[in-house]
Amino acid sequence: MALRAPRMSMDPMPSAPNPVSKLWGEWTDIEVKAATVIWVNRLVIGLDLCPFALASMPGLRVVVSSAMDKEQALDTLAEEMGYLAETPKDKPATTLVVFPPALFDKEQNVTMMLKGLEDPAEGEGRMGSLSPGEDNLAAPAMEVRMKGEIMAEDGGAAPVAAMENFVAEETQLGEEEGVKEQFFNEVEVDEEELRAESNFANFMEMAYEAIALSQDLFGDDAASEMLLLTFHPNSTFSSVPFDPADFALRSPFPTVHLLRGVDIRKAEESCERRNSTTEEIAMRNEARLRGMGYRELVEMLGDIYVRAKGVTA
Incomplete structure (x- = not known):
């Protein structure tokens, strides 16, 4: 049985005003943040995909990127990494940087x-x-x-x-x-499928560059390193077509989750105290999502867009 997600504000921790670029189309900054937080509440926390997500919510920032190209996207990520690095280590701090899908689109x-x-x-x-x-x-x-x-x-x-x-x-x-x-x-020629696959591939290309950037800026020392997790509406890593397990890494919009190494270590220690491992968590997630089925998860993600559109505060 899925856990009920707690009520939360649309932006748990205020982030600096960020004008939305024209690549966002009709989506406003507030709507994008709303969709992202609804996703965290309903899927990540609501389905208990990440046992540590709830504890990190007080320090969560949701940043809507106004990047118009890859270099601006990387600059945004570097800036947020710097913010996290300066946050006291005894306080939870994590950032979801959300990018416009059109940034990674190649309709041509x-x-x-x-x-x-x-x-x-x-x-x-x-x-x-x-x-x-x-x-x-x-x-x-x-x-075309x-x-x-x-x-x-x-x-x-x-x-x-x-x-x-x-x-x-x-x-x-x-x-x-x-x-x-x-x-x-x-x-x-399935244009929509081609576009979705290309969009995801381009996003991952940028993410790999961001990982290399984080290594250059902060190294791999446990006290300073930054870790990046990627989420995308079309995330596909399973070899099985239409695998519900892929929804463990699917989000309303292309999103990079920035985490500090010190917080990851705390999460791992928490797992050890529970006599659990991250691998076991991943296996439970796969079983839970496959038990729900692909169609239900597609509908859940689609409902997030509906709920977020029109949100003004």
């Missing part, structure tokens, strides 16, 4: 795949970089979008009744063009 990926088939030199290299930046934010002349639209050459959105019509026009030019026809006929 399908277009680059097409261009790569036409001209490998043109497609090469452009798919491997994080999308933010003035040049990358500009829409390409022909861009999630909602069955393509970008017309004038930059406006032009609806298409079926992707097949567009492909047919592009694949009637002879044997060489048959490569494209084979690509689209044999591989069903």
Whole structure:
């Protein structure tokens, strides 16, 4: 039986005002914080996925990043690491840094795949970089979008009744063009799935750089080190498709959890006193989530967006 999460304020520990970048779209700073705290309450604490989460809540900061590119995202993380490092060690302190999903989006990926088939030199290299930046934010002349639209050459959105019509026009030019026809006929292009996988991969790429940054800034000494945990709406580490266990690392928005080494040590000592290990906790989490099922967890995460949208305080 799931534990009932305690009532908590939307922002347990106030963080400095942070203007939301245009990458957040219609989501406000307050709504993003609300969604994040609801997620912590309902999934992390409510399902007892982390036995130490409740005790750390008084020192929790939720920071909504206004980063427009990867470098700004890393700067935000470095700043929050510095804040945690300066907090007295006898007080719990941890930060959730929440990033806009669009920061890690590469809607032009399908277009680059097409261009790569036409001209490998043109497609090469452009798919491997994080999308933010003035040049990358500009829409390409022909861009396949999630909602069955393509970008017309004038930059406006032009609806298409079926992707097949567009492909047919592009694949009637002879044997060489048959490569494209084979690509689209044999591989069903699921734009939403492609975008989600790419978004998660880009987020993890940034997270790995952040881990290296934390090593450079604070080293691995127990008294000063910083540890990073990653959460994402599309976190997928299981080899089993649609594995409910993946929800142990899924969150409403791409999120990096910053923790101090000293607090991790305290958590490990607490485990030892309970004759438990972090591995056993992970196994219990997997069993609990699989017992709930994928559909129920998808609905729980979806309900968080509904509850958070429109929150004003």
